[in-house]
Amino acid sequence: MPSVHFEHIVKAYGAVTVLDDLNLSVDDGDFLVLLGPSGCGKTTLLNMLAGLTDVTDGRIMIGERDVTDLDPKDRGLAMVFQSYALYPTKTVRGNLKFGLSAAKLPREEVRRRVEWAAQVLQIEPLMDRRPSQLSGGQRQRVAIGRALVKHADVLLFDEPLSNLDAKLRTEMRLEIKRLHDELNPTVVYVTHDQIEAMTMATKIAVMNGGVIQQFGTPDEIYETPANLFVASFIGAPAMNLKAARVTKRDGRVAGVFDGGQTIALDDYRFRATPEEGRPIVVGMRPEHFAPPGAPLDAAAATLDLPLQHTERTGSDATGYLKFDDGLLALRVEPGHAARLRAGETVRVGFPRGKANLFDAASGERL
Amino acid sequence: MTDLTVTEAAAGATALKRRRPAARTRRRHRGLNGRSLAVLVFLTMCALFFCVPLYVVLTTSLKTMEEIRQGQIFALPDTWTLEAWRFAWNEACSGITCEGLKVGFWNSVRILVPSLILSISLAMVTGYALALWEVKWAGTFLFLLFLCAFVPLQIIMFPLIAITRSMGVYGTILGVAVVHAVMSMPVLTLIFRNYYKDIPAEIMNAAIMDSGSFWRIFGEIILPMSGNILIVVLILQITNVWNDYLIGVTFGGYNTQPMTVNLANMVTVSTGTASYNVDMAAALLTAIPPLVVYFLVGKFFVAGITAGAIKG
Ligand SMILES: Nc1ncnc2c1ncn2[C@@H]1O[C@H](COP(=O)(O)OP(=O)(O)O)[C@@H](O)[C@H]1O
Ligand SMILES: [Mg+2]
Numbered sequence: 090m091p092s093v094h095f096e097h098i099v100k101a102y103g104a105v106t107v108l109d110d111l112n113l114s115v116d117d118g119d120f121l122v123l124l125g126p127s128g129c130g131k132t133t134l135l136n137m138l139a140g141l142t143d144v145t146d147g148r149i150m151i152g153e154r155d156v157t158d159l160d161p162k163d164r165g166l167a168m169v170f171q172s173y174a175l176y177p178t179k180t181v182r183g184n185l186k187f188g189l190s191a192a193k194l195p196r197e198e199v200r201r202r203v204e205w206a207a208q209v210l211q212i213e214p215l216m217d218r219r220p221s222q223l224s225g226g227q228r229q230r231v232a233i234g235r236a237l238v239k240h241a242d243v244l245l246f247d248e249p250l251s252n253l254d255a256k257l258r259t260e261m262r263l264e265i266k267r268l269h270d271e272l273n274p275t276v277v278y279v280t281h282d283q284i285e286a287m288t289m290a291t292k293i294a295v296m297n298g299g300v301i302q303q304f305g306t307p308d309e310i311y312e313t314p315a316n317l318f319v320a321s322f323i324g325a326p327a328m329n330l331k332a333a334r335v336t337k338r339d340g341r342v343a344g345v346f347d348g349g350q351t352i353a354l355d356d357y358r359f360r361a362t363p364e365e366g367r368p369i370v371v372g373m374r375p376e377h378f379a380p381p382g383a384p385l386d387a388a389a390a391t392l393d394l395p396l397q398h399t400e401r402t403g404s405d406a407t408g409y410l411k412f413d414d415g416l417l418a419l420r421v422e423p424g425h426a427a428r429l430r431a432g433e434t435v436r437v438g439f440p441r442g443k444a445n446l447f448d449a450a451s452g453e454r455l
Numbered sequence: 456m457t458d459l460t461v462t463e464a465a466a467g468a469t470a471l472k473r474r475r476p477a478a479r480t481r482r483r484h485r486g487l488n489g490r491s492l493a494v495l496v497f498l499t500m501c502a503l504f505f506c507v508p509l510y511v512v513l514t515t516s517l518k519t520m521e522e523i524r525q526g527q528i529f530a531l532p533d534t535w536t537l538e539a540w541r542f543a544w545n546e547a548c549s550g551i552t553c554e555g556l557k558v559g560f561w562n563s564v565r566i567l568v569p570s571l572i573l574s575i576s577l578a579m580v581t582g583y584a585l586a587l588w589e590v591k592w593a594g595t596f597l598f599l600l601f602l603c604a605f606v607p608l609q610i611i612m613f614p615l616i617a618i619t620r621s622m623g624v625y626g627t628i629l630g631v632a633v634v635h636a637v638m639s640m641p642v643l644t645l646i647f648r649n650y651y652k653d654i655p656a657e658i659m660n661a662a663i664m665d666s667g668s669f670w671r672i673f674g675e676i677i678l679p680m681s682g683n684i685l686i687v688v689l690i691l692q693i694t695n696v697w698n699d700y701l702i703g704v705t706f707g708g709y710n711t712q713p714m715t716v717n718l719a720n721m722v723t724v725s726t727g728t729a730s731y732n733v734d735m736a737a738a739l740l741t742a743i744p745p746l747v748v749y750f751l752v753g754k755f756f757v758a759g760i761t762a763g764a765i766k767g
Contacts, residue, residue: 141660162667174657178679187675188665235661 091152091165091242092117093138093275098147100133100299107133108299111147115292120269120276122286125296126322131279134296135247138277139168151243162192167236168245171252173228175220181231182216185238192239206234209268226257233265237272246278250285262288283323287311295319313445317452320372320445326407326418329373332449335363344371344446348413352390356442359455369455372445375407378419379438388438392417395434399426410435516540516735523731539732543740547733549720556737558710559717563744566631566703566713567696574636574643575688581640582647583677587659588669597648603641608701619706626708634706635696643688650684651677683759690756694745714741 093115100108107130115121123131136142138149140161149157156164167188175184185206189199207213210230220228229249236244246265250258266289269276280286286293287307295302295310295318303315314320320328333344333352341355342363352371363369379388394410394417406426409416419437421429429435446455511528516539518532545555552558585593608615615634616625624630654677662672703713712720718741722734749756 136660139660139664141663160667161664166664168661168664170657170661172655172657174655174661176658176662176676178676187662191666191668191671235665 091154091275092119092150093121093243093277094148094150095134095138096148096150098134098137098149099145100130100137100142101145106299111299111301113294113301113304115275115277117152117275118273120278120289120291122290122293123277123279123296124283124286124293124322125281125302127281129296130299131281131296132247135168135245135277135279138243139166139245140164164243165241166243166245167239167241168247169229169232169236169249171248173220173232173252175228175231175235177220180217180219181212181223181234184220184231185235188235188239202238202240206238209237210234210264225253226261229253229257229261230264233268237268241274243275243277246276246280248280249278251280251282258285265289283325287323295322297322313454314372315454317370317372317447320447324374326375328445329375329412329417329419330447331371331373331412331415331417333369333371335365335367335369337365344369346371346413350390350392352439352444353441354389354444354446357444357446357455359446361455363455368449370447370449370452372447373417373439374443374445375418376420377440377443379440380419380421380425383438387441389441389444390439391436392439393434393436396429396431398431399429401426408435410437512735512739516732516739518732520730520732539730540736540740542730543721543733543737547721547737549717552710556714556717556721556740559712559714560740562628562707562711562717563697563714565628566635566707567693568632569629570632570635570639570696571689571692573632574639574692575685577636578640578643578688579647579678579681580673581644582649583651583673584669585644585648586651587654587677597645600641600644604645608638612705616705625706626711628707628711631703631706631711631713634702635699638702639692639695643692646688647681647684650681654680683755685759686752686755687759690748690752693748697745717741 095111095113098108098111099106111134123134125131133142137144140156140159144157147157148155151164151166176187179187182203185203186199189202194202207216210233212227212230212234215223215227215231220231223231229252232249249265250261253261262285265278269289278285278289290307292304293307293310294304297318303310303319310319311323314323314328317330321330331346333346335354336343336345336351341353342357342359344352344354346352392410392412394412397409397411397416399421400407400409401423404423406421406423407418408421408426408429409418411417447453448455514530514532515523515528517535517537519534519536519538522533543555544557546553547555549556549559584590585597590596619625619630619634622630624633658676659672662676666672666675697713698715699713700715700719703716704719707713707716718737721737
């Protein structure tokens with residue numbers, strides 16, 4: 090299975106430059122997720138790799154081959170589309186076969202591959218139906234099957250799950266992950282859903298406004314976001330981002346929030362020691378807070394804050410505390426959340442070594 | 456026409472299935488009020504406007520000439536006879552030939568078939584290319600087509616005569632067919648292009664990644680999705696070509712003129728006394744083919760106009 094390289098990619102639609110000097114590499118067998126809000130250029134990038142959109146400038150390599158100017162069908166790729174894009178007048182079997190007979194494969198080989206894909210995706214009973222006679226989930230399986238039969242080295246997915254309901258989405262997520270583990274193709278998967286990215290990817294490229302904000306493993310992206318955009322985009326409920334200033338006490342670095350509370354920052358690994366008084370943003374993940382009432386010794390910050398409300402999300406609950414002008418989210422045990430009253434002041438602690446710090450002006454990680 | 460409206464109502468009913476219960480409850484409260492009475496009167500007048508002449512034409516064509524001379528045009532025939540129909544089809548004179556309307560009928564058929572094949576196949580492929588492939592200057596080309604669709608034949612008639620003459624097809628059946636095809640190409644291309652424009656880009660992208668061949672995608676994916684619009688265009692074109700007079704009279708030569716021209720000659724130039732029964736029978740004979748097409752595929756016509764390329 091080959092690797093994929095985008096080298097100095099530029100894409101302009103008329104006078105509008107959507108992507109500017111973008112570089113990205115996917116190793117073979119990797120599951121790369123392009124993650125970003127809608128309109129940031131994910132589909133454009135994927136379509137350029139597929140050959141469906143022209144590259145304004147730069148080079149796309151698949152393995153050792155320069156495919157920048159190759160026809161889509163000669164690139165050795167298969168793609169699953171957001172709207173499934175099944176051929177409406179063909180049966181499921183016809184949909185799977187079309188690409189293979191167009192490639193002039195022997196009839197026996199075509200039959201073998203179609204049967205194999207039908208079995209892998211458990212769509213055997215549906216083979217003679219038309220797409221209009223299938224449910225959304227079944228259509229998606231057929232669309233994946235149509236990509237699999239091609240035995241392509243690189244599989245492309247453009248938001249394939251966004252038209253499914255939540256339960257099916259979870260199911261298909263596992264299914265795609267299983268297919269990747271079994272067949273191990275190189276995958277480029279586009280989504281705006283961070284849960285899909287976190288659960289399936291081996292590598293994530295977070296994009297915003299046509300620029301790759303961070304490229305790394307899901308853990309790296311989650312634990313050490315490279316800038317404020319990544320910090321706020323990844324994680325649900327989102328990371329708490331609070332403005333503060335750097336101070337030094339007895340030679341130790343600390344942060345003072347705008348409301349006057351302090352947080353010890355001496356075990357944060359700064360890239361360069363910040364000068365005193367520098368405006369920063371402190372990022373605190375909701376799940377890192379010590380739960381209300383838990384022992385607080387050696388916490389980086391201890392905060393007494395009034396509870397605004399709590400929110401139950403199945404296995405978890407989130408409490409929202411009033412903090413300066415905004416809210417501070419933290420995870421609480423559902424059992425505990427039920428006992429908390431709105432308006433009640435609770436004491437919570439944030440542990441040492443867990444904070445993420447960003448420069449307030451540039452948004453970059455410190 | 457009545458057949459069309461009935462199927463239209465039926466198609467509307469299926470399309471609005473979900474809203475139907477509400478519509479039904481509303482209808483139950485509505486009696487024959489002033490508004491619906493006015494509509495009813497209007498429709499009756501329209502129907503009479505079409506039906507009375509039709510009745511006269513039909514009964515006259517079934518009468519003998521003696522009966523017609525008595526001048527009671529609304530009376531039913533005393534003796535019913537198909538003699539006028541037979542005469543019109545086989546023996547009536549048009550100009551100096553006296554072989555009846557059947558000559559014109561077969562000419563019309565021989566004009567119709569090649570012009571249909573030529574115009575529809577060309578318009579279909581052009582529309583497909585313009586809608587779904589990247590074509591240089593596509594916008595300009597579409598604008599030109601749009602303009603061409605509004606150019607009346609009269610303006611370009613003389614140059615067209617010169618062109619067809621230099622091509623050696625002036626006065627031949629093929630010549631008439633080609634002129635028909637050329638004249639209808641702009642509108643047909645626009646119709647196909649607009650229909651294909653609704654096909655989702657992702658389906659096209661999938662086909663391009665699967666095959667990449669212009670003709671293979673057309674034949675295997677796009678053509679099977681074109682059934683609805685094909686019916687619509689077929690009916691439009693058949694009616695259009697069959698009912699045409701100007702192109703036929705201008706570009707058709709001696710003995711290659713279509714049925715309409717045949718009919719006109721027969722009615723206007725016949726020597727001696729006018730045989731109204733033969734004239735009426737001839738007029739009906741000329742009008743029958745498009746009607747037959749309506750009755751056979753009319754219900755698909757409405758479905759085709761309302762449906763898009765994608766079902767479900
Ligand atoms: N054919 C096009 N012409 C002009 N602008 C386009 C075209 N396709 C996409 N864009 C623009 O490029 C940007 C990125 O689009 P897209 O790649 O579809 O975003 P995403 O898939 O991340 O939602 C958007 O701002 C969009 O408006
Ligand atoms: Mg997109």
